Amino acid sequence: MSSIKEIAKYVGISPASVSIYLNDKNSTRVGAKTKSLIDEAVLALNYHKNVFASSLATQESRIIGIIIPTMLPLFQNDYTNTLLSGIQTRLSTFGYSMLFFPSSAKSSIEIVKEQLEKSAGCDGYILFSTGFCTMEQIRKNITEIQKTGRPFVTLNIPSVPERIHQVLIEGLETASGIPFLVSKGHRNIVLLLGRHAGVHARFLKNDYKAYITTAGIEYDENSIIYGEYDAVRAYSAVKEVLNSKPETTAICCMSDIMAAAAIKAVQESGHTVPDDISVIGRNNSLHAMLATPSITTIDLNMHQAGLSAANLLLDAVDGNTAPQKIIISGTLIERDSVAAR
Amino acid sequence: MSSIKEIAKYVGISPASVSIYLNDKNSTRVGAKTKSLIDEAVLALNYHKNVFASSLATQESRIIGIIIPTMLPLFQNDYTNTLLSGIQTRLSTFGYSMLFFPSSAKSSIEIVKEQLEKSAGCDGYILFSTGFCTMEQIRKNITEIQKTGRPFVTLNIPSVPERIHQVLIEGLETASGIPFLVSKGHRNIVLLLGRHAGVHARFLKNDYKAYITTAGIEYDENSIIYGEYDAVRAYSAVKEVLNSKPETTAICCMSDIMAAAAIKAVQESGHTVPDDISVIGRNNSLHAMLATPSITTIDLNMHQAGLSAANLLLDAVDGNTAPQKIIISGTLIERDSVAAR
DNA sequence: AAATATTGATTAAACGGTTAACATATTTTT
DNA sequence: AAAAATATGTTAACCGTTTAATCAATATTT
DSSP: OOOOOHHHHHHTSHHHHHHHHHHHOOOOSHHHHHHHHHHHHHHHOOOOOHHHHHHHHHHHEEEEEEEOOOSSOOTTTTTHHHHHHHHHHHHHHHTTEEEOOOOOOHHHHHHHHHHHHHBBBBBBEEEEOOOOOHHHHHHHHHHHHHOOOOOOEEEEEEESOOOOOEEEEGGGOOHHHHHHHHHHTTTSEEEESOOSHHHHHHHHHHHHHHHHTTOOOOOGGGEEOOOOOHHHHHOOOOOOHHHHHHTEEEESSSHHHHHHHHHHHHTTTTTOTTTTTTEEESOOOOHHHHSSSSOOEOOOOOHHHHHHHHHHHHHHHHTOOOOOOOEEEEEEEESSSSOOO | OOOHHHOOOOOTTTTHHHHHHHHOTTOOTHHHHHHHHHHHHHHHOOOOOHHHHHHHHHTOOOEEEEEEOOOOOOOOHHHHHHHHHHHHHHHHHHTTEEEEEEOOOOSSHHHHHHHHHTTTBBEEEEEOOOOOOOOHHHHHHHHHTTTOOOOOEESSSTTTOOOEEEEEEEEGOOOOOHHHHHTTTTOOOOEEOOSSSSSSHHHHHHHHHHHHTTTTTTGGGGGEHHHOOOOOHHHHHHHHHHHTTTTTOEEEEEEEEHHHHHHHHHHHHHOOTTTOOOEEEEEEOOHHHHHHSOEEEEEEOOEEEEEEEHHHHHHHTOOOOOOEEEOOOOOEEEOSSSSOO
């Protein structure tokens, strides 16, 4: 791999001139003849700029670090992928690269620390939440990332106290399928959550309770079941609850995948969706569209959230320091998996 | 952000000692007392190593560049995500980061060029194929990447002539659902392809033709339809073919998403799957498992392919230069969407 | 013809971290 | 007690690129 020095030697000029030309092809500080000689040399010597050296010199890398404090494999989760897709779309149009870090750690804070260890030099960060963390862990993560002194945006981390750039997906803390099902006349509604622990789970449980009780329905702890955002586990959880609570008329699922699994479970228990049991999903993923019957779901607008996060960060990188909080709200997509009672 | 120099000044020693200790906590070249002083300073000054400076000095970045020559948004495609997940899993356990580059270009070669422009300094690359490219474009891409002089692995790029590291997903060039359907007694089989153009499409069409004719079935060009790997388009393509070729008894789909869409189309045309029409998918994604009926599909083992690609590259980065070709083969997953005739 | 601009280059010092080579003090060995 | 080994540091060059500060030659203005 050739360097600027070699180009300079090849052409017979100083490295400075090469750098100047390469960074601004219209520069008046390099003569026309020299310019074409440099072009020639670049081709002849296969020159590619070393971004790291360049970043070091300019103190700007045009690289954004993506911090996802999870030990699960990446790119396997519908939510995360949609978010990432939005982020990438926006970053890409502004010429920014995305860097994903490795981590061998087992706890959320450790992961963030490890990832930041390898990251100083990025122009900014996007910090993902993961359903696993406790509020305290999240707060520690944020302090950790603040220490870098670089701009960052938290994505989908509820009730961050500090005044920082953040994008919130309103629907994530909200079991908004519940009031919809209530409005359709349902009174025996099972809530199919993802994780047991973590901030999101707590929010959702509270939310469910509030909705249920204001509707004058008795709250039953056993109406909350868990599917770990996994099709197989959701399937068996639903099968179980169908036995233990046969009065159930609706299932409110925290992901479309779990909703699709729920439908399978309902059907294979000899009932039909939506006539016997209604099912509502979340995320408006392809799964919701393709299921039979197609699934009524809540579009969290995660792609938009990703775009907004990238926008916010890019602003912050440009020096706009006033902390902003962007709230993305969900929209109900009515399809065929919910019937009125 | 503090530097090694500041740490050194804080402790009252030379930057070299700090660097030596930070890179090897057990180094005998730094005294125990000094070690703890450095630790203290690191915390006090919020030191984070600048990877770029470090990469520059060591000529090793522990960053792998991921080159995906597509203008579509990333992280939206089942295949690509599974592959990426495999790659990330392996790279992460060996402490490597993944870098995704932006691109504004419109052609595959331009994209690769642009991305490499921003990438020199990576320890290696993984070059994805995308169904869009022609063989010539692919070859140009490879020359382009070879010019960097860094190790690289091509992923899922069929018949690469050069002797380079490569991982091939056998099933991708093969319409292996066809012989299976034939063996089940089907003779009027529609092939639902993704893209019209590109290498893969050509391979698949040939493959289909070969299977069909050796089975003694007359080849009909109209039996090949296109769904662009998109649920909506696949749905309408299937609806159409059900009209134009009512004798159809089976549909061989090149993705599970298209298979799920096909099932919808079949059902909404008043037929049942698999009794009237059999459907086979590809990729063994969640869609195949969750559809009703669940979809018989071909698992391409893409995750394994990702792992292998990462392995290969890591070997190459370590100086193992003998080019290897790894072939990942598919496995049939029988479920409920195919019936015998 | 002197003063002023313009053009096309160069020099040298960063950026932050690494590392081979060298230096000094302290222990251990003989 | 001298020689050898060990422990603990330091110096200084280098990685590849950028950029403020200069400089020299040529062109333009007055």
